[in-house]
Amino acid sequence: EDKVVQSPLSLVVHEGDTVTLNCSYEVTNFRSLLWYKQEKKAPTFLFMLTSSGIEKKSGRLSSILDKKELSSILNITATQTGDSAIYLCAVSGYALNFGKGTSLLVTP
Amino acid sequence: DAMVIQNPRYQVTQFGKPVTLSCSQTLNHNVMYWYQQKSSQAPKLLFHYYDKDFNNEADTPDNFQSRRPNTSFCFLDIRSPGLGDAAMYLCATTSGGADEAFFGQGTRLTVV
Numbered sequence A: 001e002d003k004v005v006q007s008p009l010s011l012v013v014h015e016g017d018t019v020t021l022n023c024s025y026e027v028t029n030f031r032s033l034l035w036y037k038q039e040k041k042a043p044t045f046l047f048m049l050t051s052s053g054i055e056k057k058s059g060r061l062s063s064i065l066d067k068k069e070l071s072s073i074l075n076i077t078a079t080q081t082g083d084s085a086i087y088l089c090a091v092s093g094y095a096l097n098f099g100k101g102t103s104l105l106v107t108p
Numbered sequence B: 001d002a003m004v005i006q007n008p009r010y011q012v013t014q015f016g017k018p019v020t021l022s023c024s025q026t027l028n029h030n031v032m033y034w035y036q037q038k039s040s041q042a043p044k045l046l047f048h049y050y051d052k053d054f055n056n057e058a059d060t061p062d063n064f065q066s067r068r069p070n071t072s073f074c075f076l077d078i079r080s081p082g083l084g085d086a087a088m089y090l091c092a093t094t095s096g097g098a099d100e101a102f103f104g105q106g107t108r109l110t111v112v
Helices: none
Strands: A003-007 A010-014 A019-026 A032-038 A044-049 A056-058 A061-066 A071-076 A085-092 A096-098 A102-107 B004-007 B010-013 B019-025 B031-037 B044-050 B053-056 B064-067 B073-078 B087-094 B107-111
Touching: A003 A085, A003 A096, A010 A019, A019 A032, A019 A085, A019 A102, A032 A071, A044 A056, A044 A061, A044 A071, A071 A085, A096 B044, B004 B087, B010 B019, B019 B031, B019 B087, B019 B107, B031 B073, B044 B064, B073 B087
Parallel strands: A010 A102, B010 B107
Antiparallel strands: A003 A019, A019 A071, A032 A044, A032 A085, A056 A061, A061 A071, A085 A096, A085 A102, B004 B019, B019 B073, B031 B044, B031 B087, B044 B053, B064 B073, B087 B107
């Protein structure tokens, strides 16, 4: 059975802090790992990672995949209150399965 | 333009009254997924289609059924909704390779 585990499950930080979110997986026939941001609506796509060691970057967000360790991290630097959301990690294998998410709250 | 469209956005149904949620896509993707997402929880995979091949998750209740009459459309039927079935239902598609999943806006189901 495919598994996707995210940590921490929730996090509270102050504006300006840097956060690191973790995702580990056990998946048959790994294709890709995806990060999504979810506010009070459907998830919005952030990154897709297929190759180990190659950092993807978008503004203050970045992510990298380690296929040897079966894990990925999502970094957010200089956090803003608008970054408050649930961050979902999903792994595409036999199907697309999600972790439980990390609920991030950025306080002013 | 929306590429994955779910209808309706909000659905209120009575306890035990069958309800159908629909999803359509303009991406010609092979794979379509249905997820159930309850408040403060991650999306839970109910089933998915790879073309016409139907794949049911082991813990999806029998109360939930699905149909995919063609590539573009997929339906989620809840035969006898219970209060515990109130949730956001998300439809997503991929081409079947290593690519991004595209989500619809979801249907929020309320059971009264």
